[in-house]
Amino acid sequence: MTSPRGVGEWAEGEEPVDTIGAELELEDVPDQAPGEEPPPRYATLDDFVQEFLLEMLWTDVEVSSKTWCPEWWRHPAAIVRLEALHRSFEHLRLDPATGISVWLRDHADYHMGLLTDPNGIFKGCAIKKGHDTERDRVIPSTPAPAELFAADD
Structure with a gap:
């Protein structure tokens, strides 16, 4: 199993990059009109998760309670x-x-705590055994009687 690279750990011939700083640098943002936001650093959710989130917020979920x-x-x-x-x-x-x-404080710590909670969203799933396809992931609900929430005429 490989772990994410820390600062100073790079493949041969690869230039070390401060990935956190690179994410926050505005100097490499192309010129834009005043008030216009620069393009996103990560174009898709998958790019964000794979290239940044999982490496920067890495936790050894195989040996922890996460x-x-x-x-x-x-x-x-x-x-x-x-x-x-x-x-x-x-x-x-x-x-x-x-x-x-x-x-980190208001978003990452909060949501990652809920995502990796052993009784949370991924309950039953594991790194080694993968996605739990047997678990019912829908909260059961019986529709309310139509007249209970009828719109006023």
Whole structure:
């Protein structure tokens, strides 16, 4: 099993890059009209998750009480939270003062805590055994009587 590269750990011939700083640098943003936001750093949710989130917020889910599904994209509740993380990251990375701190504290720590909770979204899934296809992931509900919430005429 390989772990994410830390600062200073690079493949032969590869230039070391401060990935956090690279995400926050505005110098490489193309010229834009005043008031126009630069393009997103990560074009898709999958790019954000694979290239940034999982490496930067890495936790050894095989030996801790945390859980993760390698097929995270099969969980609608995970997609919503991960999309919220992506959108908030793209917005807050533009704040050179406290943006990344706010993102970590208010967004990443909160949502990743819920995503990796052993009784949460990925319950039953595991790195080694993959996505749990046997578990019912829908909360049962009986429709309310029509007259209970009828629109006023």
